[in-house]
Amino acid sequence: MANHEVTTIDGNEACAYVAYRVNEICGIYPITPSSTMAELADQWASEGKANIWGNVPQVIEMQSEAGAAGAVHGALQTGALTTTFTASQGLMLMIPNMYKIAGELTAAVFHVAARSLAAQGLSIFGDHQDVMAVRSTGFALLSASSVQEAHDMSLIAQAAALESRIPFIHFFDGFRTSHEVNKLELLSDDEIRAMIREDLVLAHRARALTPEHPFIRGTAQNPDVYFQARETVNRFYDACPGIVAKVMERFGDLTGRHYHLFDYFGDPEAERVLIIMGSGADIARETVEYLAARGEKVGAVQVHLYRPFAADAFLASLPKTTKSIAVLDRTKEPGSTGEPMYLDVVTTLATAQASGTLGLAAMPRVIGGRYGLSSKDFTPAMAKGVLDELKKADPKNGFTVGITDDVTHKSIDYDPTFRVVGKGVVRALFFGLGADGTVGANKNTIKIIGEDPEFYAQGYFVYDSKKSGSQTVSHVRFGPDPIRSSYLIEKADFIGCHQFNFLEKADVLGPADEGATLLLNAPYGPDEIWDHLPRVVQEQIIAKKLPFYVIDAYKVARETGMGTRTNTIMQTCFFAISGVMPRDRAIEKIKASIKKTYRLKGDEVVRKNFEAVDHTLAHLHKVEVPAAATSARELPPTVSVAAPDFVKNVTAMMMAGRGDELPVSAMPIDGTYPSATTKWEKRNISLFVPIWEPDICIQCGNCSFVCPHSVIRSKFYNETMLADAPGAFKSAPIDARGFPDTRYTLQIYLEDCTGCGLCVEVCPAKSKEQSGMKAINMRPKEPVLEAERANISFFETLPVNDRGRVDFSTVRGSQFLEPLFEFSGACAGCGETPYVKLLSQLFGDRLTVANATGCSSIYGGNLPTTPWAQNAEGRGPAWSNSLFEDNAEFGLGFRLSADKHLEIATALTKQFQAELGTDLVEETLNAPQRTEVEIRLQRARVAELKKRLSAIEGDKAQSLMSVIDHLVRRSVWIIGGDGWAYDIGYGGVDHVLSTGRDVNILVMDTEVYSNTGGQMSKSTPTAAIAKFAAAGKQVAKKDLALQAISYGNVYVARVAMGANPQQTLLAFREAETYPGPSLILAYSHCIAHGINMQNGLKQQSLAVHSGYWPLVRYNPAVRESGENPFVLDSQRPRIPLKDYAYNELRYRMLTRTNPEAADRLMAMAQEQVHRKWEVYEEMATRG
């Protein structure tokens, strides 16, 4: 057996490493948490890395997982070794092809990072719902429990698929395994070659479609033969487990790592046995080995091959002494008599018992239960809880573990304090911000420790669901033996708190074990820090006897030119204090790691990091801890006492990181949640906020218009209302004639501000005395925070301006409309949310929104808090997200309902004409509703109708009451990103546009899949790089506008708020008013463009000036009056494309990796701009 190369990587890489080497084609599509596997395959292919046959696999991104499965199927049928990587909804989209691939006995492996399915809510996290949903397709299901197994099972699956001709799903737990970083032994190419039999590869090729030996496959079959033909595959399924077992044996001989279809751990004479697969199996193993060593008769069977289910092998794996069994399924099958694996076990045992082959003293008691849905942590305490349940005379069947089910009482109790700690294992928890680089540093730390032959290391990282100011918790273990503890650290020996204010927000020291070391980054020295700690923190430090170290890492970062990146500084502190290795050796290794990590980024970056390391230790101090707590300061409540009960009782728990404690009864039963909850969060993530200068302000509304987080609000009001205003409340005379008594206020909600600075960039008003001073400027928040809180409270008492008195047609006027989308968790400076906010301002009180999965559905609908809000009347946008691929159709459904219910309401209103009043009915049913004034009038009529209707009894009257609100025109908007509109949902978008129905489609075009991390879409422009287009996009972006225009009856606009906000406003209003389908393509700058987001609007403007993003409106409504429906709203290109493009890393990167290709592609892109402009100009001028 060869000495193995050892490395420290995550489960996705471990799997892809093998999958890439044993395939010729990868058909891919991004989906969390499997995207990394596809990205790595694409990256390796672009680097020219070869598979084991010496050729570079072709990697092709498709428009959806359905497309990927189709391409995979085609490639397999024509003889290529082909794979794909997916998860969750992606796997669902592959199902039709999976039946085909299996039915045709095609050797292939799909690698799945198993993930929850969207049900009452979407979840990106891990469980087995997706793989369980495809268990009937005919694919074999092979499960890996760890990073090492994800590596090994990839190869075992491939070898077994080729030999058995049965396609395999190789799966491992999404996030828990796919994203866990752990030390593993790498398979060498020779070992991989030794496992893949060349004769089977040739046999696979020989089965390919070829005109040299023509046949047909994929016939349509009739009732006479389909059934028999379906049964032909049986023998292959019968043989499959034996083949897998032999492959595992061969693998074991080759590598020394021995696996079986079912692996048993624990006492050989166990009486109570767990059956489990996936990462939970490692926890079960850890638990039963711990308990067995203490004399308990317990064991666990780890399932590797779940389909085909090898009954004999399963029975053989059970100790003869088994008396009771608990089957743990990480999935839910509502309405079933049990979850799938439970049913398989019960059937197997019952069948064996009936046939006399059971081999046990008696038929064991079997219970089944669910655990760990959506990455709910599964711990040794829970595993023990299940084993304890088996001790009971009447153990609960169909149980759940890890939650409190106080409704149907299916959950079992367990002792949460039970822990299994491996000998010599050190557990460290690090609390950081996404922006401070904590996770990256910890990944390096794990690599550094993992490289040491004496150590094993493991890391798992928990992120929150915000894209700005997000918090991270790194769970890091290291020790002398392999680490299988695939669950979060509950008690830590080391706590690194990398942000001082976290002590106020979360129970950072709760997980500290007694005597654990505390490292705190704080802006205070060792002598003053104690007095700045909240009382509860002081008490914990004293009670747990925590050695306490403090460093002002931001100061060190500033002094060494690191900005806000404190990662290497805190990493150095960790090594210095933890004693994991001698300081000098640790620093040497940190520096080597820095050099490796930052080498490509230039000497300067390396040098600064070195300098930061060198300066760290002088600033690290041990704190003398007093004997008693001295602080009187208690932690503030998570949310205001003024918040609604649901927010206080449920939302606040999630916000505080205590959502796991919520019982079933606290949860809405059908995924329905109250809107307008972000306003209770007050995240305070930016130290700098905009401050308004009333004397300089020209009240244009631009700052408010572009604010991505709805932080800047304006109101006008009679000056008498200022009587009770706080002293610091700012106002100015309104800049409009004829309103001498009216004041204007621009109020900044600074606790909700992300500090992006877009408002300052867009502000046109400048001080005459001081260059650079504008009407709005970024200033430190702290000095004004208290005063501004009072100002905001007062501002909220001022009446919201009457929508009937506001000029909707101007940017300035529109900003007096209340935003009903506020304080989202989008990136600071997001280019999408200003459009969403505008939508909510213009039409929010009658708006229904269908939102495609993606960034907008995450910042729009990810718990704990959601930004869609409501006005004082209780009206506001009604929002829902169905899926990624079906959003246009989903939104069309909204329209169909609205139209149908309008039809019913109209008919019933007519029927009640006499009772309701003929004039009122006539007026209501014939009222125009295109302008806001007309809408307000209609609302008044409907209110009156409802009043009169309430006096009428009977079913019909009730029926009318249930739909009468539809007499006020509903505004249906279908929104999403380019990944949806250009790729996966394009068919739906196209079809919905073709229906002629009155829906409005808003595409927030970031030109990549932003939410999954910047993969290429068909909107990605020529010459830009993206994931899956590392060599630069070679073809032009799809012109969705022209395609929609070709229908002739679709309103189409292309807008860019940063270039022409007035045109954006006009397009939104025209689209909404147009009584047919509308499509707006909105330029949305994005963090994935590689720009300073503060320059986002400037980039929008340059995109327009270069002619890359021509502003257009195509309004079929004006055709009737003889006008040209196509209007070009931007001027001829004034700057070369590169003057816009090369401000962005996505374009510039190619000039550094492949300058010749960059030049060629940029020339091509420029030519495309010219050609497109000519077409547009022709359309605009032909009349």
Next chain:
Amino acid sequence: MVDLSTTYMGLPLKHPVVASASPLSESADGIKRLEDGGAAAVVMFSLFEEQLQHESEAFEHLTTSGTESFPESLTYFPEVEDYHVGPDRYLDLIRRASEACDIPVIGSLNGITSRGWVDTARQMQDAGAKGIELNVYYIPADLGMTGREVEDRYVDVLAAVKQAVTIPVAMKLSPFFSAMGDMARRLDGAGADALVLFNRFYQPDFDLDKLEVKPNLNLSTATEIRLPLLWIAILYGRIRPSLAATTGVHGVEEAIKYLMAGADAVMSTSALLKHGPGFTTTLVNGIRDWMEVRDYDSIQQMKGSMSQKNVADPTAFERANYIKILESYKSDFAA
């Protein structure tokens, strides 16, 4: 036949017209076009250490912004193995241009740290540069800094680079020294192989529409030759390093004036940008024609003929020069 050959910073040139640092030298093809256009040597566009640092930092910042924050998008860009933020591209260009051209290719460097100057100069030499022009651009905005300290910076940089390389090194200077003559002598003492007079460095402008300070660099005009002309004429023959003139060479006349003042080479940027690389040949032909008409045998003969050392009235280059202008002003325009 007129002999147009000259020697500049120890490099024999077939004539004195050199293409100066400009966007035309940003590609190997561009440098080749400059050679084909007739340039006797090419000074490449300046490599700014500050820019490299900025780009390195920007790359680091932009590739890490928003990463490791949200579980679905832990990164936003593909991993690349061959991204070059250092001087690699520039060095590669020197390498390719040196291989493709017969004329000397001179690297141009603007550093900000001693390591940046020295390391990069050495790398340029290794890449095949025939000489290095140090484009020292420094505005002593620190009001506490003395003239001597400023001068020392120049001398120190030069000395460090000279120690690191064996190829000739030129200093491109601004005119803002209290005693340019002494400065030139100090640089001579530190080993300069040439002085290039003068660089036209960044001078901020105001944008009155936006009320912002903005960078601005206009192309030179022919009238700007006076200051370099003055100092070349004064320095000629009195210091060891070659002299190159680099501002305002828009036509034959300016080139000839510079040569007569004592320049070993005349450099052109604006005119080449305006008229294309082939304009060098126009200049060279013009110089030759002018010399032939006036029976000059060689550049060597003409060089420095109007320098302070050689003119009949050396004080014409000093205060008298000023008086003369005023006088001529009177006579031309006074009634």
